[in-house]
Amino acid sequence: METTNELQDFIINGYKHYIPHISIDAAIFGYHDHQLKILLSGFKSLGGYCLPGGYIKRTETLDEAANRIVAERTSLTDLYLQQYKTFGDPDRIKWNELDFEKFSEKLGIPYFKDSWLIDQTISVGYYALTDFSLVTPKAGLMSDSCDWFNIDEIPPLLYDHDQMVKDALHTLRVQLYYYPIAEKLLPAKFTLTEIHAVYETLLGKKLDIRNFPKKLVFLGLIKKLNEKRNIGPHRAPFLYKFDLKKYTKALETGTTLT
Amino acid sequence: METTNELQDFIINGYKHYIPHISIDAAIFGYHDHQLKILLSGFKSLGGYCLPGGYIKRTETLDEAANRIVAERTSLTDLYLQQYKTFGDPDRIKWNELDFEKFSEKLGIPYFKDSWLIDQTISVGYYALTDFSLVTPKAGLMSDSCDWFNIDEIPPLLYDHDQMVKDALHTLRVQLYYYPIAEKLLPAKFTLTEIHAVYETLLGKKLDIRNFPKKLVFLGLIKKLNEKRNIGPHRAPFLYKFDLKKYTKALETGTTLT
DNA sequence: TTCTATTTGGTAAATTTTACACAATAAAGT
DNA sequence: ACTTTATTGTGTAAAATTTACCAAATAGAA
Numbered sequence: 001m002e003t004t005n006e007l008q009d010f011i012i013n014g015y016k017h018y019i020p021h022i023s024i025d026a027a028i029f030g031y032h033d034h035q036l037k038i039l040l041s042g043f044k045s046l047g048g049y050c051l052p053g054g055y056i057k058r059t060e061t062l063d064e065a066a067n068r069i070v071a072e073r074t075s076l077t078d079l080y081l082q083q084y085k086t087f088g089d090p091d092r093i094k095w096n097e098l099d100f101e102k103f104s105e106k107l108g109i110p111y112f113k114d115s116w117l118i119d120q121t122i123s124v125g126y127y128a129l130t131d132f133s134l135v136t137p138k139a140g141l142m143s144d145s146c147d148w149f150n151i152d153e154i155p156p157l158l159y160d161h162d163q164m165v166k167d168a169l170h171t172l173r174v175q176l177y178y179y180p181i182a183e184k185l186l187p188a189k190f191t192l193t194e195i196h197a198v199y200e201t202l203l204g205k206k207l208d209i210r211n212f213p214k215k216l217v218f219l220g221l222i223k224k225l226n227e228k229r230n231i232g233p234h235r236a237p238f239l240y241k242f243d244l245k246k247y248t249k250a251l252e253t254g255t256t257l258t
Numbered sequence: 259m260e261t262t263n264e265l266q267d268f269i270i271n272g273y274k275h276y277i278p279h280i281s282i283d284a285a286i287f288g289y290h291d292h293q294l295k296i297l298l299s300g301f302k303s304l305g306g307y308c309l310p311g312g313y314i315k316r317t318e319t320l321d322e323a324a325n326r327i328v329a330e331r332t333s334l335t336d337l338y339l340q341q342y343k344t345f346g347d348p349d350r351i352k353w354n355e356l357d358f359e360k361f362s363e364k365l366g367i368p369y370f371k372d373s374w375l376i377d378q379t380i381s382v383g384y385y386a387l388t389d390f391s392l393v394t395p396k397a398g399l400m401s402d403s404c405d406w407f408n409i410d411e412i413p414p415l416l417y418d419h420d421q422m423v424k425d426a427l428h429t430l431r432v433q434l435y436y437y438p439i440a441e442k443l444l445p446a447k448f449t450l451t452e453i454h455a456v457y458e459t460l461l462g463k464k465l466d467i468r469n470f471p472k473k474l475v476f477l478g479l480i481k482k483l484n485e486k487r488n489i490g491p492h493r494a495p496f497l498y499k500f501d502l503k504k505y506t507k508a509l510e511t512g513t514t515l516t
Numbered sequence: 517t518t519c520t521a522t523t524t525g526g527t528a529a530a531t532t533t534t535a536c537a538c539a540a541t542a543a544a545g546t
Numbered sequence: 547a548c549t550t551t552a553t554t555g556t557g558t559a560a561a562a563t564t565t566a567c568c569a570a571a572t573a574g575a576a
Contacts, residue, residue: 021279022346022380058378062346086344086382088280088320120316122280124344124380193554210555211534234553235541258533451523468524469565492522493572516564 004108007141011109015116018055023123024066025053027168028074030132031185034201035150039073039137042145045106050158066126073138073146080129080184084171088122092160127168129184176202178254180221183242191229191237207258219255220246265399266367273374276313281381282324283311285426286332288390289443292459293408296423297331297395300403303364308416324384331396331404338387338442342429346380350418385426387442434460436512438479441500449487449495465516477513478504
């Protein structure tokens with residue numbers, strides 16, 4: 001929080017560059033070792049975690065804003081981003097539970113509670129998918145930390161962000177059946193067992209280890225490479241990669257996956 | 259437009275009760291005689307049509323606001339309503355093409371262009387389904403007319419509403435495959451041929467006249483009644499109705515329909 | 517009674533999904 | 547060099563679902 005000046009300026013003058021009353025919150029998902037992960041921002045002053053979020057510049061489209069907000073936490077641009085729902089319950093933020101005096105003092109700003117930030121805000125929910133291993137989470141201007149959490153080990157979140165995660169996850173799961181977006185969660189080369197595990201974890205159900213990869217190959221979505229992975233004292237599995245052409249088409253058209 | 263006072267008050271003081279910078283626009287669909295219809299608001303001053311829309315009261319949830327806005331045009335509440343996408347391109351409204359002088363004069367308000375309404379606005383898109391025959395379209399506070407249009411005969415719309423219709427229709431079609439929402443477009447009692455026609459028009463593709471209804475019956479979604487409809491010089495078809503229990507469950511769970 | 521247009525029961529063929537047996541193989545231990 | 551262990555991956559048969567379409571039923575008009 002060394003850039004206090006920048007923060008003060010955002011709180012006092014932000015409304016000139018950002019649209020008030022609207023924010024974006026992003027559920028950024030990653031996958032590692034049979035676990036679905038999500039990126040959460042920690043706020044010491046609020047004593048809790050919430051989804052990474054931000055405001056929309058007056059010059060940006062929603063997608064551009066979401067991209068920027070996601071990039072601020074992951075340092076990666078052009079992640080797979082999907083707008084899934086907009087949240088606008090008038091009581092989604094419990095203003096009376098926030099200690100404005102404390103904030104004013106901490107931020108060095110006289111009347112924080114009168115700022116443009118402190119008013120009813122509707123939030124556009126996006127979810128993003130990324131290869132877990134490529135991300136080094138970064139805390140932002142307001143937040144104190146940013147870290148990966150296993151999806152079934154996240155603490156109760158601030159505001160209505162528990163509901164946001166639930167809805168994002170639901171959309172992700174539905175879309176996973178029709179769009180081969182597992183590609184976004186895997187490295188460029190992977191084994192059949194690995195992609196099988198991604199689908200089992202994300203969908204939360206068993207898929208036949210032989211039939212499932214067979215279908216992916218049959219649809220032409222993935223192609224066998226002439227390389228194997230060494231996995232110790234077992235038969236070395238072949239590596240596969242997504243077929244870009246078929247994959248791109250399936251992303252647009254949709255294909256039923258089991 | 260006899261309630262000029264009400265309108266003036268909305269333009270001048272509306273921001274006290276409504277959230278600025280955010281609106282809701284609704285694509286209200288109906289079906290009649292092999293045609294999908296959509297409700298459009300006409301604006302003489304703008305010389306064009308757009309989707310019925312409105313602002314969100316500070317006490318309302320988004321769904322409540324959408325319900326109110328839809329009810330203002332249809333006089334019907336509790337229609338099937340789905341939020342499908344939020345639109346926020348900075349240039350979705352071409353401000354420079356609007357003649358504020360003319361508006362000010364017409365509305366009897368000195369500086370219309372300085373009102374809270376004239377600023378970047380993000381719009382939450384909803385689509386609604388309703389039995390065409392139950393609706394008597396009503397013009398609203400700002401609009402001059404409100405009428406049904408065949409979906410393939412709508413004029414170019416104002417703002418980004420062409421894109422909104424396109425996206426709403428896409429969502430409707432996708433959802434029609436998994437949720438038996440044709441129920442919302444049909445009267446309580448209908449023949450197999452009628453429900454078959456609804457699906458063919460909405461999906462824009464041929465469905466086998468025998469297999470399709472057979473599947474609906476097999477899934478238990480619709481049930482045969484002990485009544486027939488007189489259709490002139492042909493064999494009288496049986497009437498069917500949706501099975502409320504199976505139908506409600508399918509709305510939540512989803513079922514694949516061909 | 518016959519004709520026309522439409523509804524509907526039934527059934528066979530084609531396709532897709534599901535289940536599962538077993539052969540292949542990599543490396544470590546004996 | 548052979549055995550053991552754990553995992554990969556080919557093949558195939560059974561089950562279920564989807565698709566195609568024949569032919570009978572039927573209502574009113576000619």
